[in-house]
Amino acid sequence: MTIYFYKVSEPYGCFSNFSPHGIHLDGEYWPTVEHYYQAHKFWGTEDAHSIEIIHKAPTPEMAASVGRDRTRKVRPDWEQVKCAIMRSAVLTKFITHEDIQTILLSTGDKVIVENSPTDYYWGCGSDRTGQNHLGQVLMSVRQEIRERLCKNRG
Structure with a gap:
């Protein structure tokens, strides 16, 4: 079975970067991963x-x-670093908030897909041929949290 998520108000909405789960990173508090x-x-x-x-x-x-405003100049290395930045934020979110960590871990080994109809990079796009990088990040974070929990128990 595959778990599809997109809107915060829908099942697994806590997987969205728009979910209201703040994070502390780089010495600052951020209201959302987004x-x-x-x-x-x-x-x-x-x-x-x-x-x-x-x-x-x-x-x-x-x-x-604001971030998607094409009149603003993004950093030259953005394409090289954006996945690592996303992963760091998503990992921090799920380590910080135990309630949603439990939800993430409850997905077992199921495939997680951001069901975005417009995003073919982070999501699956309208025809489900997208790259689903956010889903991949979530599954990677899920595995890392499992490993951390096993190490802490051992």
């Missing part, structure tokens, strides 16, 4: 002022809107 991820597009760029705008955005949708 805020953290979008802000990191602008580290060290002429549009670094966008980081604070994203950080203060009242919703993850607004943070995403």
